[in-house]
Amino acid sequence: MKKALTIAGSDSGGGAGIQADLKTFQELEVFGMSAITAVTAQNTLGVQGIYPMTPQAVENQIQSIGHDMGTDAVKLGMLFNADIIRVAAEQIKHFHWKNVILDPVMIAKGGASLLQQEAVTALRQDLFPLTTVLTPNIPEAEILTGMTIRTSDDKKEAAKRLLDTGVKQVVIKGGHDEDPHKSTDLFYDGSHFRLIQTPRISTKNTHGTGCTFSAAITAEIAKGMPAYSAVVKAKDFIQAAIENSLDIGAGHGPTNHWAYKKKQEQYS
Numbered sequence: 001m002k003k004a005l006t007i008a009g010s011d012s013g014g015g016a017g018i019q020a021d022l023k024t025f026q027e028l029e030v031f032g033m034s035a036i037t038a039v040t041a042q043n044t045l046g047v048q049g050i051y052p053m054t055p056q057a058v059e060n061q062i063q064s065i066g067h068d069m070g071t072d073a074v075k076l077g078m079l080f081n082a083d084i085i086r087v088a089a090e091q092i093k094h095f096h097w098k099n100v101i102l103d104p105v106m107i108a109k110g111g112a113s114l115l116q117q118e119a120v121t122a123l124r125q126d127l128f129p130l131t132t133v134l135t136p137n138i139p140e141a142e143i144l145t146g147m148t149i150r151t152s153d154d155k156k157e158a159a160k161r162l163l164d165t166g167v168k169q170v171v172i173k174g175g176h177d178e179d180p181h182k183s184t185d186l187f188y189d190g191s192h193f194r195l196i197q198t199p200r201i202s203t204k205n206t207h208g209t210g211c212t213f214s215a216a217i218t219a220e221i222a223k224g225m226p227a228y229s230a231v232v233k234a235k236d237f238i239q240a241a242i243e244n245s246l247d248i249g250a251g252h253g254p255t256n257h258w259a260y261k262k263k264q265e266q267y268s
C-alpha cells in the first residue's frame with residue numbers, strides 16, 4: 001500500500017483543503033495521512049474564519065507520521081505563515097522525503113487570504129529547493145515571478161523563472177486564463193514545455209479544483225508514476241470531477257471526487 005501525506009488546511013465545507021486531498025487519495029487508492037496547518041470555517045460562499053495551528057502542532061503531526069508510518073509522497077497546500085513553512089521544510093529534510101508536490105495556495109475563491117503576504121519569501125527560500133512539482137494557478141505564478149501572465153509565451157517565461165528557484169518541475173494551471181473554450185495547463189521540466197488541454201466546462205462549481213488536481217498528482221507520484229504522466233492523469237481526474245460537479249451549497253459547489261473512478265468503471 002502506497003502512502004501520501006498532505007500538509008494543508010482544513011476546509012469545513014469538505015470541497016478543498018485536507019478534505020479534498022484525502023478524498024482524492026482514497027479514490028486513487030493510496031493511503032492518505034494529514035498534518036493540519038489551520039482550521040478554516042468555510043463553505044461554498046467563502047471563508048468565514050481562519051484558525052492557524054501553532055508551528056509546534058504542525059511539527060508534531062509530521063513527526064508522528066515520519067517516526068512510524070513514513071510516506072511515499074508529500075503534498076503541501078495552505079501553509080498560512082512563514083513559521084509553519086519553515087517547520088514543514090525542516091521536517092521534509094529531516095525525513096529525507098523526496099516526492100514533494102507544492103500547491104502554493106494563496107487566496108481562496110472569494111478573496112480570503114490563505115497565506116500571509118510576508119510568507120511568500122519563506123515559500124521560495126525554504127520550500128522551492130525541496131519541490132518536485134510546483135502547481136501554481138495564474139495569479140499565484142504572477143506573484144511568485146513578479147510578471148504579468150496573459151499569453152502562452154508569458155506562461156513559458158514564468159515557468160522558466162520558477163525553475164530558476166530550484167523547483168524541479170512546474171505546472172502552471174489554466175483555470176484562470178481567458179480562453180473561453182479550453183483550460184490549458186503548461187508543464188515544464190527544464191527541457192520540454194508540454195501543454196495539457198481539455199475543454200473548459202462552464203460551471204460555477206469549481207471549489208477545490210486546485211487542491212484536487214495537485215492531490216491527484218501526489219497520489220500518482222506516490223505510486224511511482226513519473227511526474228508528467230501523473231499530471232496528465234490528474235488533469236483527467238479533475239476534468240471528470242468538474243464535469244460532474246456537485247450542486248451543494250448556494251455558491252461555488254465542490255467537484256465530484258467519485259466521478260473519475262465511476263467513468264473508468266463504465267468503460268472497463
Ligand SMILES: Nc1ncnc2c1ncn2[C@@H]1O[C@H](COP(=O)(O)OP(=O)(O)OP(=O)(O)O)[C@@H](O)[C@H]1O
Binds near residue numbers: 016136175
Ligand atoms: N472550468 C474549467 N473547465 C475545465 N478545467 C478546469 C476549469 N477550471 C479549472 N480547471 C482545471 O482544474 C485544475 C485546477 O486549476 P485552477 O486554475 O482552477 O486551480 P486553482 O485556482 O488553484 O484552484 P482553487 O480555486 O481550488 O484554488 C487545472 O487542471 C485546470 O486546467
Ligand SMILES: Cc1ncc(CO)c(N)n1
Binds near residue numbers: 010016017107207208
Ligand atoms: C483549506 C483550504 N485550502 C485551499 C483552498 C484553495 O482552494 C481553500 N479554499 N481552502
